[in-house]
Amino acid sequence: MRFWTWTLAGLFALAGPAWAAAPEIRIQDVIDFYRVYDTGQGGPTAAALQGYLDHGSDGLRQFTILRHLTGESIAAAMEKHPKMFADAKTCLDVLPAVKRRLTQALPRLGQIYPAAKFPPITILVGQGNTGGTTSASGVLVGLEALCGASWMDPNAEDRFVHLVAHEYVHVQQPAAQADPEHPVLLFQSLIEGGAEFLAELISGDVGYVRLKAWARGREKEVETQFAADLDTTNLKPWLYNGVGTEARPGDLAYWVGYRITKAYYVQAQDKRAAIARILTIDADTAKAFLADSGWTPGMALPEKVSLPSR
Structure with a gap:
């Protein structure tokens, strides 16, 4: 811009x-x-x-x-x-x-x-x-x-x-250029959440600042609901569903995907390799990425993380 x-x-x-x-x-x-x-x-x-x-x-x-x-x-x-x-x-x-x-x-x-x-x-x-x-x-x-x-x-x-x-x-993100016929919630959330996380890393914050503020203190509740829906192809409750309401904002999976991606980056020893993996995730590797992230609903994560050292 x-x-x-x-x-x-x-x-x-x-x-x-x-x-x-x-x-x-x-x-x-x-x-x-x-x-x-x-x-x-x-x-x-x-x-x-x-x-x-x-x-x-x-x-x-x-x-x-x-x-x-x-x-x-x-x-x-x-x-x-x-x-x-x-x-x-x-x-x-x-x-x-x-x-x-x-x-x-x-x-x-x-x-x-x-x-x-x-x-x-x-x-x-x-x-x-x-x-x-x-x-x-x-x-x-x-x-x-x-x-x-x-x-x-x-x-x-x-x-x-x-x-x-x-x-x-x-x-x-190659996967962001594709248009899968039946996208699964976990995979699509990692694409959007990965973009949120790396946007924060390079520009200082996420696009959906409202979600970050709203979700503070609700992490475990929201993410437990998300974990139960990981494999659904019904994205409407979580993604591309408009502004939403104060009780439940739209696009909440952007925020959950961001949290999963951040968890992966935090635990990774090689930060540059972690970034490459975040950018090249696809539908076939989404579950393995989730497992390797160590993410669990409501887990504590640092507010900010740094660019990888040179």
Whole structure:
């Protein structure tokens, strides 16, 4: 995430044999959208919005396919949620700081995982239903959706930094690019939880700060429930189920997967090898990873852990 300047370009020397590039940050789509938005006085026509899509970046074109965007669908979303698109302009103000922080954070992936890839990050405006995802064009961030997701983290700058870090970890996970027909809860939770853990390691915190705060003191209760559901293919109670409620927030398995991944990292003697295993876990190795982590429901874990020594 970031940007009033156009890119996060440049190579950054890291101690050790590898060089890691800070990825390019593309925000032209955001600029183009709000030009159309302002010209239409907050209510651009579907035809004008289609022009925004038709002249967009590679990332926006990928996003258009992934989320079935059209000028008409965006116009309908804007008519239904005008405040979302108006408020999203406020997040433009945090982009310079986000850029600076990501310039420092993302190259750390190359330091701890030499095989890391650094595709571009595209900030764009969609129809309000995707904060962040990955595609062949790299990481795609929906400004309007993420700006409105204060339930993840009330601090907009932190929210953008940690969400982009989470999605950038997904870029490194081969299993995150797959789309299994019947995903099992444990495996899918390790993919999401692994991204949360490594995002914290490189950027300072997880994307779902709200879950961390909510779950404090409830570790054993929630994780005992999770342990009973490890093999289910019914993800809805645990993953991709929206904001949820104060009594039970959505996406709780992100947090449990994070805890399992952290447990594995803490006990590992070779931290770099542990990171490689976290990133390359697949459906066939999920159970072995769980066993090797030593995780049990409610176990005590350190609040923070450090990057592996050089």
